[in-house]
Amino acid sequence: MSSAAGEGPVRTLTYREAVREALCEALREDDRVFLMGEDVGRYGGCYAVSKGMLEEFGEERIRDTPLSESAFVGAGIGAALGGMRPIVEVMTVNFSLLALDQIVNTAATLLHMSGGQFSVPLVVRMATGGGRQLAAQHSHSLEGWYAHIPGIKIVTPATLEDARGMLRTALEDPDPVLIFENVMLYNLEGTLAENAGAVPIEGARVLRSGEDVSLITYGGSLYKTLEAAEALQSEGVTADVIDLRSLRPLDDDTILASVRRTRRAVIVDEGWRTGSISAEIMARIGERLFWEMDAPIERVCSAEVPMPYARHLEEAALPSVPEIVAAAMRTQSRAG
Amino acid sequence: MREYLMPSLGADMKDGRVVEWFVGPGDSVRRGDVVGVVDTAKGAIEMEIWEDATIEEIVAAPGTKVPVGEVLLRLGEPEGGAVEAAEAEPESPESLETPVEPASEVPPPRGPAEPQPPGPPASSAEEPISPAAPMPGLVRASPAARKRAHELGIDLAEVRGSGPDGAVVLEDVLAAGGPTPHITPLARRIAETHGLDLSSVKGTGPHGTITRDDVEPLVPEAAHRQEPEGRQRTMRDAIAAAMARSKREIPHYYLESIADMRRAEAWLAAENGTRPPETRILPVALLLKAVALSARDYPEVNGHWTEDGYRPASAVHVGLAVALRGGGLIAPALRDTDARPLDELSAAITDMVQRARAGRLRSSEMTDATLTVSSLGERGVETVIGVIYPPQVALVGFGRVVERPWAEDGLLGVRRTVSITLAGDHRVSDGHRGGLFLRRIAHLLAHPEEL
Amino acid sequence: MSQDDIRGTVLDVLRRVAPDVDVAGLDPAIDLREQADLDSVDILNLVVGLHQALGVDVPETDYDELTSVDRAVSYLASRINEQRG
Secondary structure: OOOOOOOOOEEEEEHHHHHHHHHHHHHHHOOOEEEEEOOOOOOOOOOOOOOOHHHHHOOOOEEEOOOOHHHHHHHHHHHHHOOOEEEEEEOOOOHHHHHHHHHHHHHOOHHHHOOOOOOOOOEEEEEEOOOOOOHHHOOOOOHHHHOOOOOOEEEOOOOHHHHHHHHHHHHHOOOOEEEEEEHHHOOOEEEEEOOOOOOOOOOOEEEEOOOOEEEEEOOOHHHHHHHHHHHHHHOOOOEEEEEOOEEEOOOHHHHHHHHHHHOOEEEEEEEEOOOOHHHHHHHHHHHHHHHHOOOOOEEEEEOOOOOOOOHHHHHHHOOOHHHHHHHHHHOOOOOO | OEEEEOOOOOOOOOEEEEEEEOOOOOOEEOOOOEEEEEEEOOEEEEEEOOOOEEEEEEOOOOOOEEEOOOEEEEEEOOHHHHHHHHHHOOOOOOOOOOOOOOHHHOOOOOOOOOOOOOOOOOOHHHOOOOOOOOOOOOOOEOHHHHHHHHHHOOOHHHOOOOOHHHOEOHHHHHHHOOOOOOEOHHHHHHHHHOOOOOOOOOOOOHHHOEOHHHHHHHOOHHHOOOOOOOHHHHHHHHHHHHHHHHHHHOOEEEEEEEEEOHHHHHHHHHHHHOOOHHHOOOHHHHHHHHHHHHHHHOHHHOEEEEOOEEEEOOOOOEEEOEEOOOOOEEOOEEOOHHHOOHHHHHHHHHHHHHHHHOOOOEHHHHOOOOEEEEEOOOOOOOOOOOOOOOOEOEEEEEOOOEEEEEEEOOEEEEEEEEEEEEEEEOOOOOHHHHHHHHHHHHHHHHOHHHO | OOHHHHHHHHHHHHHHHOOOOOHHHOOOOOOHHHHHOOOHHHHHHHHHHHHHHHOOOOOHHHHHHHOOHHHHHHHHHHHHHHHHO
16 A cells, blocks of 8 residues: 655565564664563564564563563663663553653653753654454554653654654654554555665655645554545545654644645544644644634544444444545535 | 816925826726826826726826816716725624524534433533534634635625535635726736736735736836936936025024933844734834824924924824935835834835835825934944925934943943934924934833833 | 745845846845845845745844845755755
8 A cells, every 4th residue: 555655676565564674673783772562572562563573683682571561661761871772662552551650751851850961762662543343441542642742752653664764763863752553554565665764753744635625644544544535536626645654743834834725624533532633733723824724624533432342333433434535525615 | 077186295396297197088096096197306206096086087188287286187976886885894894784694504503412322421522523603694704715805805795605514715705806806097007008918917905906016027027127217317306406495494403312222122123023024113113103202292393394484293294214226315204103003114114115216106105294214224324414304394313223332320331322313493493392302212212112 | 945946036026125126137145235235124025025935934133144145045945944844
């Protein structure tokens, strides 16, 4: 689905493999890098991302941890302060709440509280999102929450290029970076340039250009949104599709440039609507473009319930292509 | 039968020569349109008309010299008399009379209509979100549509909406603004001269009127800059006559005061830091406003010397001396300088200076200034000792803002300061009152928030 | 937007702001205020014109960056890049 940027030889692989390649490359090229988390070693990662890595890199660098997010995220912060470049994997964003104190009170603040003396070059990867019938304790999208916190960067790779390239840049960043990998993307297959490498972790990308409405999204919702844009085209409505890529910082310029042109926006966010990143984006559009809008801003978000287990209910709770199409159509002028 | 008379463009103007008419019999004109050009001792000035009308007859052909107050044009009723209504359009036109939109357009009130499935307490945000129903009588229109409609002077109640829920959107307004914009005579003349098609030109004037500003950018570059040969010469002669008369008749006295500009500059920097370029305030606007406010309290510097003696003016219209590049000087007036907010004043100055230099001043700006300010700006000299522009009786000069040693409360420091001078007419005022006038200006500059 | 585009825009805006100046004959390296006798009113008009044409809001503290055509072009180019980045 994803297309390779530029020309030259390409190959086919999955999102999972792209993440694994990025991890292996980082471990090979920098002795300070190591991976730790629950089941990342012997089990190969609960989404099989790190399968085989224990054999290649050994127990020192692929470390299984006890079931204590607070302890091992805290250990990662300590290692980062000590000069290492830890990659901490948290099995799912729901579990990361046990490490909130470490992330929000420690990782995000140390640079400031030390008067600029200590930066925390920590990378935390976590799975996010629903769709796999894992119910209400493993399926939520809380990345928008983290985007509230100054001092950390929040990135949401949705394409193979970003899955392959964001880790490297995140490791080079002197400050904590949280990478959110949507669980529905791991099996996504696409082509990637042979020479794909590091990409910037900031800045949104316009993946499709149109005139009539701006569809703004990130992470797992990207492909639903692209599909919706395709469907809209057959209705005669052409859409910009913006992959935010980073939720903190948000790329206001790209968002505003697009909406200024289309005068209509739909935000697709797998998080809940209330107090969400989608609300923040709406606010920024409202602040800056109020007088240039032609329709109320629309949102497609997850239903405000704990994620149901039953498949049909889970599907109903998550943003869907028909909902995105309908929201986009509501922003449009009626024919005639 | 109504008539359009030769305007008086200054107390010393006796007559003017008609250079050109932009209108002909049968043309319809609106209040504010430029209808022709008259040559005076001050140079060629564009004449505006002050009523809506149809031109019936041109009485004074181009080339004729006409005394002030004599007939130039005969006028008839404006087309259809419709413009009258447009002019009288109230601020909130449709709100009371327009029938409320049909009820079917209004989304049903939100309520707990649908039975909730058992489970965790659902949030109200689960209900479909739709914008609130419009207020009764208020036209549903998008912000983009409202903004453009306001600019074009279009009544939203008369525009058919094609947007969500029948809302009027930008395209509807653009379509409604389309068919028959008013074109000013001057704009039409320029278009005809250069064979331009105006059908796709978007008017930026009042009510979407297409003005010269909209048309001129379309004129090929080469066609510009055909300044009449004698313009410079005429202006030089006019300045010579006015200044010689000033020095011959007016017993000047001169005063100088040095004002501390620290607070004014800091206030201005802070204020402009928050403003986009379009609304930034020029330093000279501060100076003009300070002079204008002070002049209210010193009627002996604000008025005209006539054959019957001194006549103080009832309003303050400050003339700003604008130097033309390559020589020449013109001092168009900013009407009611004392009553206008600084940002508006600043915008008026930038516009006026630009037009003065392009030789495009209007007759309304040449009506008598009551007092002149000469500010030679940031590259000018430190002190300006001015020559009064008759029939005015005072000229305030501002030098460049410079650092000067400054003693205050027994301490010496360095301050950014400006020299303010007054050239006063001793027939009307004396040094004591003139000094108080300068002190008042300096006080206002030290308290910019009062401006 | 290339440097040439920016230069073209700067000259266009100058032409509009100061129709009485021979813009084509300007030396791009020399101070405009000295060369073309521009004053603060012209500079503000220039800033407004650039804001409208390029979307770059030049703060008052940076007005000195606009004193010559060359300097203005490189300053605007870096501001435009900044806005993108």
